[in-house]
Amino acid sequence: MALSTAPTVATSIHVDQVSVSYAAGKRERKTILDEIDLDIAAGEFVVVLGETGCGKSTLLRMILGQERPTKGAIHVAGRTVERVGAGCGYVPQKYSLFPDRTVLGNLMMGPETAGYHILGRLRPGFRAFRRQVRDKAYQQLERMGLQRSDGDKYPHQLSGGMQQRVAIAQALMMKPKILLMDEAFSALDPGTRTSLQRMLREIWLETRPTIVFVTHNTAEALFLATRIIVLAKQTTGGRSGAKIALDMRLPDAGMSLKHHGQAFLDLVDHIELCSQGFESAVERIANLEGTAR
Numbered sequence: 001m002a003l004s005t006a007p008t009v010a011t012s013i014h015v016d017q018v019s020v021s022y023a024a025g026k027r028e029r030k031t032i033l034d035e036i037d038l039d040i041a042a043g044e045f046v047v048v049l050g051e052t053g054c055g056k057s058t059l060l061r062m063i064l065g066q067e068r069p070t071k072g073a074i075h076v077a078g079r080t081v082e083r084v085g086a087g088c089g090y091v092p093q094k095y096s097l098f099p100d101r102t103v104l105g106n107l108m109m110g111p112e113t114a115g116y117h118i119l120g121r122l123r124p125g126f127r128a129f130r131r132q133v134r135d136k137a138y139q140q141l142e143r144m145g146l147q148r149s150d151g152d153k154y155p156h157q158l159s160g161g162m163q164q165r166v167a168i169a170q171a172l173m174m175k176p177k178i179l180l181m182d183e184a185f186s187a188l189d190p191g192t193r194t195s196l197q198r199m200l201r202e203i204w205l206e207t208r209p210t211i212v213f214v215t216h217n218t219a220e221a222l223f224l225a226t227r228i229i230v231l232a233k234q235t236t237g238g239r240s241g242a243k244i245a246l247d248m249r250l251p252d253a254g255m256s257l258k259h260h261g262q263a264f265l266d267l268v269d270h271i272e273l274c275s276q277g278f279e280s281a282v283e284r285i286a287n288l289e290g291t292a293r
């Protein structure tokens with residue numbers, strides 16, 4: 001087994017020889033991720049792609065601390081992840097808001113809970129603190145393109161796109177250095193999805209959090225990412241879990257078909273072929289590198 005290497009703080013996320021397997025029947029285990037090594041530097045916008053069931057969400061849950069790896073370890077900002085969400089904001093596909101709280105209540109809950117425990121709220125400073133948190137919540141709402149009056153609504157009174165805007169605002173209220181997003185735009189109609197992609201890129205350009213974003217959509221990945229990771233299952237050699245089949249830094253973040261034409265289409269093809277199997281991806285990349293020499 002590889003020794004755990006000490007991660008530096010500048011390395012925002014350090015995934016060290018992580019394997020994940022689940023019980024499959026009485027005696028067997030099914031390997032989902034197989035000895036994954038991945039270093040993500042502070043400020044990178046990493047998009048994780050891969051075919052359905054290859055373990056993208058599993059990897060994100062491990063970074064979040066919702067689950068522990070079967071083998072290996074994950075370090076976030078220099079600390080081994082041992083509990084949920086230490087320093088990470090998280091936006092899932094949907095249903096992340098508390099249905100019995102207003103939008104404002106949802107936004108204020110995190111900072112209030114982190115700032116004052118229940119008895120501490122009787123102290124004189126709490127009211128002023130609460131006013132500051134409320135002002136910040138309104139600023140976040142407006143930053144997300146929502147109205148102040150939306151603050152009084154309950155989640156069920158909002159469209160799916162508005163709910164996801166609130167979910168992102170909620171995650172940003174805690175000023176996370178790391179934002180984990182799991183198919184956060186997948187349930188939205190194409191127009192709303194495009195506008196949220198633009199908004200997320202703007203937020204990233206303004207404050208440069210580290211973002212790890214899981215999606216099925218290759219065009220979305222190329223528009224958002226500074227780095228694309230493709231997970232693909234192994235199919236030979238008696239191993240079955242997924243490994244990193246492609247790890248690609250993009251010279252041009254914010255790529256789109258409109259601006260990059262054939263280069264964009266070639267990259268989409270390359271990524272999609274690499275996601276079809278780990279071994280074939282390795283062979284494909286070796287062939288391409290041989291041709292380039």
Ligand SMILES: Nc1ncnc2c1ncn2[C@@H]1O[C@H](COP(=O)(O)OP(=O)(O)OP(=O)(O)O)[C@@H](O)[C@H]1O
Binds near residue numbers: 032
């Ligand atoms: N707690 C669990 N117990 C057993 N199996 C699990 C558990 N969590 C995930 N799996 C299995 O792990 C595999 C990978 O799941 P995961 O959701 O990470 O894949 P994914 O790449 O995100 O898929 P999709 O793109 O379809 O969302 C699946 O086969 C899933 O059934």
